[in-house]
Amino acid sequence: MHLLIIHIVLFCSIQPFTANFTRVSIKRDTEEIVKGTMYYIAPLCTYYEINEPIHQMISVVKNITTIYYPEEKKAFRIISTNPSVSLFNQPFITDDKNNDYLKKMGLKQKNIEYKSDTVFIYYVPLNEKNSINKFVTGKVGNKVVYSEMTMKDESGTKIYLKKHIKLNDIEIPTEIIYKRWSDLQCIEERTSYNNISPCPAISDSLNKFRVPKGIKIKEIKW
Amino acid sequence: MYRKIICLCLALMFLVRTSVGQQDIVSQARMDAEVDAKSDVNSMLWMGAGCVLGVVGILVAYLVEPSPPASRLMGKSPEYVTAYTDHYKSVSKSEQGKKAITGCAIGYGLAAIVYVIYVALIAAAVTAGTATTY
Numbered sequence: 001m002h003l004l005i006i007h008i009v010l011f012c013s014i015q016p017f018t019a020n021f022t023r024v025s026i027k028r029d030t031e032e033i034v035k036g037t038m039y040y041i042a043p044l045c046t047y048y049e050i051n052e053p054i055h056q057m058i059s060v061v062k063n064i065t066t067i068y069y070p071e072e073k074k075a076f077r078i079i080s081t082n083p084s085v086s087l088f089n090q091p092f093i094t095d096d097k098n099n100d101y102l103k104k105m106g107l108k109q110k111n112i113e114y115k116s117d118t119v120f121i122y123y124v125p126l127n128e129k130n131s132i133n134k135f136v137t138g139k140v141g142n143k144v145v146y147s148e149m150t151m152k153d154e155s156g157t158k159i160y161l162k163k164h165i166k167l168n169d170i171e172i173p174t175e176i177i178y179k180r181w182s183d184l185q186c187i188e189e190r191t192s193y194n195n196i197s198p199c200p201a202i203s204d205s206l207n208k209f210r211v212p213k214g215i216k217i218k219e220i221k222w
Numbered sequence: 223m224y225r226k227i228i229c230l231c232l233a234l235m236f237l238v239r240t241s242v243g244q245q246d247i248v249s250q251a252r253m254d255a256e257v258d259a260k261s262d263v264n265s266m267l268w269m270g271a272g273c274v275l276g277v278v279g280i281l282v283a284y285l286v287e288p289s290p291p292a293s294r295l296m297g298k299s300p301e302y303v304t305a306y307t308d309h310y311k312s313v314s315k316s317e318q319g320k321k322a323i324t325g326c327a328i329g330y331g332l333a334a335i336v337y338v339i340y341v342a343l344i345a346a347a348v349t350a351g352t353a354t355t356y
Contacts, residue, residue: 034297065292182261
């Protein structure tokens with residue numbers, strides 16, 4: 001939910017682009033590294049070509065995620081009940097439109113604090129039924145650099161956004177640190193992006209994400 | 223003759239090693255799915271559902287299928303994806319069901335306590351009324 005809250009509004013104003021990425025995940029003292037190329041098309045429509053540690057072609061369109069393994073000739077289609085947010089769990093945050101969106105998610109602004117050059121905005125749920133306990137964003141000028149969500153069961157997530165660059169007049173972070181904790185585990189993911197470039201004629205590159213005919217797709221309903 | 227035996231032994235070793243490797247992947251996937259599923263289940267939500275909705279809440283808990291982020295499958299092999307998705311679904315449903323059952327038990331327990339207190343109050347009121355008659 002944290003991702004959905006700050007994901008959709010931001011992407012609405014970003015034009016299609018591509019970027020290379022490296023993601024380092026640390027979970028239960030195990031480190032995993034994933035490298036590839038991302039093709040962002042529209043909100044809730046992103047494609048990923050993973051090169052390391054395994055070759056995968058992943059398309060995420062609304063609530064359907066398709067994973068295709070070209071070498072193994074295998075494919076999966078995962079149908080979720082909710083829209084699939086960025087596969088990185090790390091959105092790009094841009095402007096103040098998120099206030100309206102947060103209201104729709106049942107949150108209201110409580111107070112504002114100033115620490116050095118960062119403005120922290122605190123949100124609380126509108127009613128007691130909301131499972132969110134607290135939501136915080138931190139901004140430096142127009143750039144959102146921090147976001148935190150804690151739930152009533154004391155689990156939560158923190159997102160740090162760093163090294164912003166300008167793309168289509170929008171500040172996009174090129175380094176994102178995502179931390180998630182619960183009573184069972186703690187996860188940290190560090191993702192860095194480079195070679196970010198607008199790509200208006202991106203549709204030609206997307207043919208390679210189509211699962212070829214003749215390959216059986218295993219459908220999973222979530 | 224010896225060459226054939228050596229080739230056969232090497233082939234068997236390769237098969238065993240591959241099988242053990244795949245078993246490791248499946249075990250890892252199932253372990254990840256178990257922890258993720260237990261972390262993802264909203265305990266408060268399902269306990270509340272069981273408490274408020276009773277048996278209906280329990281049924282809903284076993285029917286509703288959870289939706290974890292597909293990002294967890296990035297960089298994973300097809301064998302991992304298969305094992306993870308199958309195990310995640312079953313563990314999540316089980317966890318949801320357990321929380322709902324706990325909530326339902328709490329709900330019925332509270333209702334029983336309230337009922338006992340209510341009956342006791344009425345009995346006390348009736349007794350007091352009877353005593354003052356005389």
